[in-house]
Amino acid sequence: MVQLDLVWKAALALTGLGMLFGALLAVAFRFFRVEVDPRVEELLEALPGSNCGACGLPGCEAAAEALAAGEAPPDICKAGGPDTTAAVARILGVEAETGVRRVAHIRCRGGESLSPSLAFYQGVNSCRGAMLAAGGGKSCPYGCLGLQDCADACPVNAISFGEEGVREVVIDRCTGCGICEEVCPRGLIEMVPAARRVLVRCNSRYTGKKAVSLCKVACTGCRRCEKVCPRDAIRVRDGVAYIDFERCDDCGECAAVCPTDSIQIWSTLPGHPHKGEFTVPPKARKKKASGPGHEKEGGSDSCAGEGPGED
Amino acid sequence: MSELWRYFLLFLGAALVYNILLIRFIALCPFFGISNRMETSIGMSISVIFVMVMATSVSWLAWNYALEPLGVGEFLYIPSFILVIASLVQFVEMVIKKASPPLYKAMGIYLPLITTNCAVLAAATESVKPGFFTKLNIAYHYGFLESVIYTMGVAVGFSAVLIVFAAMRERIELAPVPKFFRGVPIAFMAAALFSLAFMGFAGMFKL
Incomplete structure (x- = not known):
């Protein structure tokens, strides 16, 4: 037996709830609205959105806010490169000199045969860990230890093993964010112009x-x-x-x-x-x-x- | 048995014995998605506790004052609770954004995520809709306070497991794990063992 009244009641219940909550939200929006610079939304669209933090701000949203407030230069986003800088400059209505694309460069090529190990390091697969254990065992105290730190830190997987276990940068993947530069305990990595x-x-x-x-x-x-x-x-x-x-x-x-x-x-x-x-x-x-x-x-x-x- | 003691057991049962993540396997997506870093899992946990309790409170009102009197709760509970949760999260987000920008910064990213979190719907449904989930060996009367306490138990259980699991995963990151187990596979295994351990809570108390 079909209970027709249930149909009406169901419609009533859902419509009622929907309208109630809709009205509540509309009222709440009047009271709780926060005025936001409309450019922030646009800037957020233009930024890469990977929240890599290379700009030194916590995520792309913070960067967008800083840009809109004029606290950050238009080329703040290193990961986005010239395209992003151009888009940001367009939104902000300023002229920006497009930054030079930079890539990471690892200042070491001394693998095992060139700079032999004095000791074998066994432990956490991290250069910073190896540094704590008597410098990691490599004979050159300034050279690449070839462990995981920079590769792990890289948000775009641009660091791989090169010749003889020394780290190497995959140039076309590198966004030049500079995170690896900071994690390398030996300060081996520098950001160089890609050209x-x-x-x-x-x-x-x-x-x-x-x-x-x-x-x-x-x-x-x-x-x-x-x-x-x-x-x-x-x-x-x-x-x-x-x-x-x-x-x-x-x-x-x-x-x-x-x-x-x-x-x-x-x-x-x-x-x-x-x-x-x-x-x-x-x-x-x-x-x-x-x-x-x-x-x-x-x-x-x-x-x-x-x-x-x-x- | 005093009423207070019963509430305490209700809380404990929801948090441990029928832990939403490890015993009932609900909300596994945030469990694996968020748990790789301690910071994010703490942020998520706080947001989940907050939203779950709010959602259950409003769902309880919707059930007892709208759905049940009309006699349509039996088949309308899912759409109405989803409606409740979605609007509530919107509302909470708005209020927090206005009232406390720092809190919004800390919780803001997780709030929209929680809208689609099945654990919130599960907790709201089983604590509000009679007969939906009756495995707890405790007399459950579906009163307002009871529902809120039960939900709080679910949320705290979720948070505790999420945070402990995040700590575990941070250590696994540094452990010498065989190559093909690294990352998610070893996390799944750890979760399975963790779940086995939680099964030890089964039948911890009976009332």
Whole structure:
């Protein structure tokens, strides 16, 4: 038997409840409304929304609020890159110089065969953990430990194992957020403009023979690169070379004279703008090798650390 | 048996013996989705306790003053309770946003998530609708206070398990887990063992 009255009652009950709550919400909205800058919503749309925190603010919403309030520069979102900066600038109605895309660069290439372990570290798979356990056992105290910290911290999985267990950045995935830079206990990671090709691949503060004894491809602080650089863009500080990316024009002179190949040139594969490998210009190097004088001919291992600029 | 003692057992039964996550396997999505970090799971827990108790209170009113007098509760309880919970969460979000921006910042992200949380609907339904869930070995009269206490038990049980599980997962992250078990698989196994342990509470008291 169909109970027709139930249909009416059901309709009444749901309509009643719906209207009651609807009315309550409408009234509540009048009283509890918070005036929000409409641009915040738009900005939130424009930002990547991955809440990576690279801007230093807690999430994209905070960044949108800071942008709308004018407390943050339009290029605050490093992860979003130039596209996001342009969109943000459009919403805010300001002109923004589009920032340079930056990518992480790991300043170490000394794997097991180049910088042998003095001890085996067994424990938590974390570089910070290994650092606590007598520095992790690697002979070079400045080199990459090859454990998990930067790879775990990376929000876009752009850090993988490179040659011999040293970490490597997958350039096309890297958003340049700089989180890995902060987690690396050895301060190995620096953010470099993505367009730059010539990079220093060592972080060893030791100079001369000491540096080479710990790692065969260490920067010895010989200052040959400094002398050869036509634009004064490379400087040795604390025993290791640093490139001033504002001045560098990728000429590669420094890589050509580096006795230990710790300065290298990133050459992209044809057709793959983000894939490539580090190389050293061989021809120029031979020419220079006979230049400075009292230096043996031969492999980089034997002549390293004997340079005239060593001090 | 004093009334107070009965309320206490009701709370305990809802929180431990019939734990919503580990014994009844309701609301497993936030259990795995939120539990990988301590901070987020605490935020979620506070929001869940708050919303669950509010939702049950309003659902109780809706049931006893609208659905039951009209005799339509038997088949309309799900849509009406969903309506209640959805509007309530909207309302709570609005109030918090106005009254306490810091609290809104801490809880804000989880509130909309909770709207779709099945545990809230489950707690509201079984504590309000007679005969829906009668496994507790306790006389249950579906009074307002009882419903609220029961729901609080469910929510506290949910929160306790979520927080303990988050702590566990944070430690598992650092443990030498075999490669193919890392991440979610080992979390599922841990949850299963955790659930087994909770089954020890079964029959803890009988009244």
